[in-house]
Amino acid sequence: MRRRYLATAAVGLGLLAFGLKRASTLPPPVHGRAVSPPRGEATPLDRATVRAARRHRGRSGIHMLADAHDAFAARMLLVREAKRTLDLQYYIWHGDRSGTLLLNAVYAAARRGVRVRMLLDDNGIAGMDRVLSGVNRHPNIEVRLFNPFAIRFPKALGFAFDFKRLNRRMHNKSLTVDGVATIVGGRNIGDEYFGSGEAGLYGDLDVLAIGPVVADVAADFERYWTSQSAYPAEQILGRVNGRMVRKLRRAAVKVERDPASAAFMRRIRDLPIVRLLVEGTLPMEWAPVRLLSDDPAKGLDRARPDGLLAGRLEKAIGRPRRKLGIITGYFVPGPQGARWLAALARHGVDVSVLTNSYEAGDVSLVHAGYAPSRRTMLEGGVRLFELRASGTRGLNPREGVRVGVGSRLRGTGTGSTAALRSGVTTLHAKTFTVDDRKLFIGSFNLDPRSWQLNTEMGFVIESPRLARKVAEVFDHDVPLHAYELQLGNGIEWVERGARLEVHRREPGMSRMTAAVMGLLRVLPIRWLL
Numbered sequence: 001m002r003r004r005y006l007a008t009a010a011v012g013l014g015l016l017a018f019g020l021k022r023a024s025t026l027p028p029p030v031h032g033r034a035v036s037p038p039r040g041e042a043t044p045l046d047r048a049t050v051r052a053a054r055r056h057r058g059r060s061g062i063h064m065l066a067d068a069h070d071a072f073a074a075r076m077l078l079v080r081e082a083k084r085t086l087d088l089q090y091y092i093w094h095g096d097r098s099g100t101l102l103l104n105a106v107y108a109a110a111r112r113g114v115r116v117r118m119l120l121d122d123n124g125i126a127g128m129d130r131v132l133s134g135v136n137r138h139p140n141i142e143v144r145l146f147n148p149f150a151i152r153f154p155k156a157l158g159f160a161f162d163f164k165r166l167n168r169r170m171h172n173k174s175l176t177v178d179g180v181a182t183i184v185g186g187r188n189i190g191d192e193y194f195g196s197g198e199a200g201l202y203g204d205l206d207v208l209a210i211g212p213v214v215a216d217v218a219a220d221f222e223r224y225w226t227s228q229s230a231y232p233a234e235q236i237l238g239r240v241n242g243r244m245v246r247k248l249r250r251a252a253v254k255v256e257r258d259p260a261s262a263a264f265m266r267r268i269r270d271l272p273i274v275r276l277l278v279e280g281t282l283p284m285e286w287a288p289v290r291l292l293s294d295d296p297a298k299g300l301d302r303a304r305p306d307g308l309l310a311g312r313l314e315k316a317i318g319r320p321r322r323k324l325g326i327i328t329g330y331f332v333p334g335p336q337g338a339r340w341l342a343a344l345a346r347h348g349v350d351v352s353v354l355t356n357s358y359e360a361g362d363v364s365l366v367h368a369g370y371a372p373s374r375r376t377m378l379e380g381g382v383r384l385f386e387l388r389a390s391g392t393r394g395l396n397p398r399e400g401v402r403v404g405v406g407s408r409l410r411g412t413g414t415g416s417t418a419a420l421r422s423g424v425t426t427l428h429a430k431t432f433t434v435d436d437r438k439l440f441i442g443s444f445n446l447d448p449r450s451w452q453l454n455t456e457m458g459f460v461i462e463s464p465r466l467a468r469k470v471a472e473v474f475d476h477d478v479p480l481h482a483y484e485l486q487l488g489n490g491i492e493w494v495e496r497g498a499r500l501e502v503h504r505r506e507p508g509m510s511r512m513t514a515a516v517m518g519l520l521r522v523l524p525i526r527w528l529l
Helices: 002-023 044-055 068-081 097-111 129-136 155-166 212-225 243-257 259-270 273-279 296-300 309-317 334-346 364-380 448-453 464-471 511-522
Strands: 060-065 085-090 115-121 141-146 174-177 181-185 201-203 206-210 230-232 285-287 289-293 323-328 350-356 383-387 425-427 430-434 438-442 457-461 482-488 490-496 500-503
Touching (some): 060 068, 068 097, 097 259, 206 457, 323 464, 364 490, 430 464
Parallel strands (some): 085 115
Antiparallel strands (some): 060 285, 289 457, 323 430, 383 482, 490 500
């Protein structure tokens, strides 16, 4: 009898596995519906950007967006300014305050006749299926999902049956308005990226760009939009009625009236960035700017080596001769990368790296992948800094009510749903400078996932002024907000504040955690990080 039960259970499990395997298999995408952009006369934004670009032939205008509130306000105001087209490409889009406000503004743009295209990575839209399906019903909006999960809940089940494909994500971030202005950088759409919410803050960097590089971003969006990894939302998501759109609009009104959102909404109302852009008075750095991005075929492991960002980035930015500054929240150089940085330092290059400390980081596995490389770099003369956990500049996390249309899960730069700790600032930027001449700003982390698995994008900007501005952070700001690592009796963490303090145990890490991290460091998981 027992054997019969076991045999029946085995057959049942086999049938279940077979069914789930079939359910997780996707057909090719069907790119049927296409919305044409409206025609019309040149807008004030058109005239202003064209006029400015003519004065700086061959160069693009760059305006840095370092402040979190400014970064969100710039997006909102540009979306509100859109007259013809709006293309959005993001890895994560949350249904929280900022995600709800921006999605409602996008929907409002479609209602006034703007053609809207949203290309979202399916791993970063937890809880958003119904509202995205709702906005996709509008005739002026098309939503597509990159490398989608056929099994919608629980999504993680898909990894068991289609891991090779689903482990490859679209990490790109861009927002392009009317083909004349774009925002590119490291921020996704969610409260933790813009300093509005109950959790901590991601320290990040974007740029607003006008000029020739905008056409490159638009063309790059097009090749992702038509790629074999981009699926129309109606092919993946269940259909819903108009109630979800009404819910979105009610939620946006609730956000705007929420007392905890007052400062956030004031920033959006008062920031003159788009007005100054139209007037031609927004401070801009005009420089040669080159867009680099992965071939979207990387999402299916079909990209040729010459179509990968990593190799082209090395050629575009050149080998450092005097100075290399790296700022990245997710830093896993591996033995080869650590030796290369150490060799640069030994040959006289000033190499400085800022990444997250264990206490400021949000993904323990990434820290486990990074930590073994520290000694090699320090022995070679690399200046290594780890950001300390510090108070955010965002709103008080205990004020206000929870508002939004989607999941309360908080995503991270690697797609985890681990919650950010309240009051902690986590480094999320991805930028580096070479010889005070060039800098890179984008989505590319110096880790195996960015090199080998995820698609990425970013700008190489040939501006000595901006490169020096970023490089000088290591001389002025970083020592005040980060531990500087040094070799003494093992690795030591130097904290400069009201007084100098040297930590001989890793800050924020208990003995038990250290033991667990030690185990993680020896596991063969670096290629996944």
